[in-house]
Amino acid sequence: MTRLTIDGVAVEVPDGASVLDAARAMGLDIPALCKHGDFPPNTSCMCCLVKVDGAAAPVPSCATTVREGMRIESETEEIRALRRTGLELLLGDHAGDCKAPCENTCPARMDIPDMLRHVVEGDYRTALEVVKQDIAIPAILGRVCPEVCENACRRGQHDSPAAICKIKRFVADRDLASPTPYTPELAAPTGKRVAIVGGGPTGLTAAYHLAQRGHRCTIVEREPELGGRLRREFPPEELPRDVLAAEINAVLSVGVETRTATPIAASEQLDALAEEFDAVLLACGKNDKGWLAGVGVAAGGSGAKVDPATRRTSRERVFAAGNAVRSYKLVVQSVAEGKLGAECVDSFLTSRPLPDRRRAFESRLARMTAGELCDFCEGAPIAPRAETSALVGDVSDEVVQLEASRCLHCDCEALENCLLHHYAEQYDCDARRFAGPGQQYRGRLEGRGVQLEIGKCIACGICVQIAAATPDAGGLALWGRSTAIRVAPPEGVSLEAALGSSARRCAEACPTGAITVDAC
Ligand code: SF4
Ligand code: SF4
Ligand code: SF4
Ligand code: FES
Known part of the structure; x- marks a missing residue:
C-alpha cells in the first residue's frame, strides 16, 4: 500500500494506483472526462489536474501514479481555475443544446419536446403530466397565450414552427373531457397552512404547486369568483367560461380552499391572515403604492419590494409574486411567477433549499446555416404545419400526432447523465x-x-x-x-x-x- 496526503488528508491506496484513484477513494469529485475503467489514461481532456508538491507544473491526476509520502493539492483556487479553463476549452468546441430553444423561451420553462414525444406515441395522459409540472392551467393558456415558445422553434427556421400551443391545448382539453381528469400526487400533509391573496393565474398556480407539496392552501379573492385577470382581460369568445371554470376546479380538486368576496385592503386584515396562516403569498394583480401602504407592505420600483431570490416582502412571513411585484403582460409569465412564488414559500416552510437558478449551466448550439438546418431536420416528416382549424375543436389523433412528429427534438437526451x-x-x-x-x-x-x-x-x-x-x-x-x-x-x-x-x-x-x- 502507498500512503500520501491530498489537501492535507492522509489516504492509503494500493501500490500503482493513480492520484485520481486516491482522490476518488477519499470521495473527491475530480472532473475526469477521458479516463474510463481499467483502460490506460488518454490525457486528452486535461480537466483532472492536481498539484504535486515539488513539481514544476500541475499534472493530470489520471496519469500520475502515487508515491509514498506524496503531497497533493486538489481543491486550491489555482487548480480549480485551471480545471475550469479546461472545461471551457472543451465547451468552446462543443456543439449541442442542453435544452431545446422552445423550452428556453417559454416563460414557464415547460418541457415541450418531452410533451410532444408522448403525443406522438398517443400517450396524452403522460403528455399532460409533463405539461402540468410547469403549467397548472394549460387549457386556459392554450387559448390566451401568444405562443411565445413558437417564435424560437427551430423547425420555424426551416419551414414553420411546431404547433406547440395548440397541441398543449389539445392534451389539456382531452383530459378535462375524460371521465377521470388528471390529479397530481400529493405529498403527505405538512400541517402548514398558506393563504394566497388573489385567485388569478399566479394565485391558482401557486396553490396548485403548494398543495402538491402537502401544504393546506386557501385562496383569498376579493371578487365573488376566482379567475382575476383571466376574467377581466379575456372575453368569453376568447376564453370560454366553461374552460375557465373546469381548470379552476382542477386546481381546487387538489384540496385548495377558497374565500371569495374577501378583499384585503388594510394592514389589520393582512395581520389577521399572517396570524392565522404559516405564510401568506400576495399573488393579486395589485401593485400600486397606495394599496401596498394600506396593507403595510413596503413598495419597490413597480410593486411590492421583495428579495429577488426568496420573494420575501418587508413583512414577516409575507411573500409576493406576479403582478404584485411588477407588471407582467403575459398570462404565461403570471403562471411562471406562481410556480416561483410557491417554491419560495415551500422553501421557507420546509427549509428545503431553493433551486439554484444561477447554476443552471447550458450549452447552446450556434445559429445554424440553411445547410446545417437541412441536416438537422433529416428524419423528421416534411409535412407542413397543420391548419389551426384542424387543431382546435374536434381534433383527430392522426392530425395531432403528425403535427407533434414535426418536432426536431432539439433537447439533449444525455442531460441527466452528461x-x-x-x-x-x-x-x-x-x-x-x-x-x-x-x-x-x-x-x-x-x-x-x-x-x-x-x-x-x-x-x-x-x-x-x-x-x-x-x-x-x-x-x-x-x-x-x-x-x-x-x-x-x-x-x-x-x-x-x-x-x-x-x-x-x-x-x-x-x-x-x-x-x-x-x-x-
Ligand atoms: S463519442 Fe463520446 S466516448 Fe467517443 S470520443 Fe467522443 S466524447 Fe469520447
Ligand atoms: S447535456 Fe452534455 S452533451 Fe448534451 S448538450 Fe449539454 S453539455 Fe452537451
Ligand atoms: S423543433 Fe421541437 S424541440 Fe425544437 S424548438 Fe421546435 S418544438 Fe422545440
Ligand atoms: S481524465 Fe482526462 S486528462 Fe485525466
Missing part, C-alpha cells in the same frame, strides 16, 4: 468564453439503434478504447486536427459495424451525449 454538463455546472463554466466555429452543428451518424452526434464529441477516446477491446466491433478512430478532432468510423464502415456489440457500453461511458442508443 459529465461535461455536470462539471460545467460545478465549476460555474461559461460556455461562450472560447466560443467559435466549434459550436456549429456538425451532423449526425445513424446506425441501427445507435446515433453519433459528431459536434458533441469531446474526443476523449473512451469509445475508441471500448470498441478496440470488443471482438465484433470494427473500431472507431479519432480524425481531424487540433481542436477539430472528432471520433468516427473508418471510411466505408457503418456506425453499427464500427461499434458492434459495444454500442450500449460506449453510450454509457461517453462523457457527453455524443453516442446514444435507443431504449431497449
